[in-house]
Amino acid sequence: MATIKFVKMHGLGNDFVMIDSRRKPxxxxxxxxxxxADRHFGVGCDQIIELLPSKKADWRMRIFNADGGEVEMCGNGIRAxxxxxxxxxxxxxxxxxxxxVETLAGIIKPVIKKNGMVEVDMGEPVLDGRKVPTIFDGPVQDLSLKAGSDEYKITAVSMGNPHCVIFTDDVDKVELEKxxxxxxxxxxFPNRINVEFVQVISKNRVKARVWERGSGITLACGTGACAVGVAFAISGxxxxxxxxxLPGGSLEIEWTKENRVLMTGPATEVFSGVMDI
Known part of the structure; x- marks a missing residue:
């Protein structure tokens, strides 16, 4: 059994256990x-984030979902x-x-703003179906997909990790856990996929709920919000x-003319501690 120091943080309720391995593995x-990640017998979180040295960037980030799977990127996590x-x-x-920051999705650049918010250049969105990845060729926009007994119109976007965006009239009526x-x-979806149900509020505002791959329902998802912003734009x-x-709060998303996606939002420290595991 080892003793590990940690810090608990969240981005809009999407919560993380931060483990600093920069100096000690x-x-x-x-x-x-x-x-x-177990909320009853452990610290409890959606993801574990490990801080590490990097030869390619200032620092390196590893992300583990609550099911133990390592994932490419986490938008709220990079802000934290x-x-x-x-x-x-x-x-x-x-x-x-x-x-x-070196991630499995490439080098990511977070910027601390004067108001304490964190802006992150999340890179270029991937819209080619095979690269998301999906089994479909070309862009996957408003494509019919049957899941269970229902059919959905989906748009697939990768922001370093795969997302399936579905527009609906009322997100609160979606049985997301089902x-x-x-x-x-x-x-x-060969690598499984994150799922976002989206309700349009106005031309520059939407409401979304998230099912995260490997974590289930979460209060927010940064890469998911980016995928939603891109899907909303290409929908016209x-x-x-x-x-x-999102249920945990709001994120500002900008898809620039240079084909970069910028995400701006908060990150908050909750407490720190030590665990034996």
């Missing part, structure tokens, strides 16, 4: 992820990563106001700037 974290280092006066982020896992594990219903209202 944390062996076997992947195997311990399920126990750490940056805020964690900012609050601890990390010289790299303090000297520049931003970081370069539909989410059916779509996540649908044969159309919205522009390049969208406010995405």
């Amino acid at each position: 944390t062996p076997g974290l992947k195997k311990k992820a399920v126990a750490i 990563f940056a805020k964690y280092l900012w609050d601890r006066k990390d010289r790299k982020i303090r000297s520049k106001g931003y970081l370069t 539909v989410g896992p059916l779509i996540e594990r649908h044969e159309a 219903g919205g522009g390049r700037k969208t406010r995405v209202d």
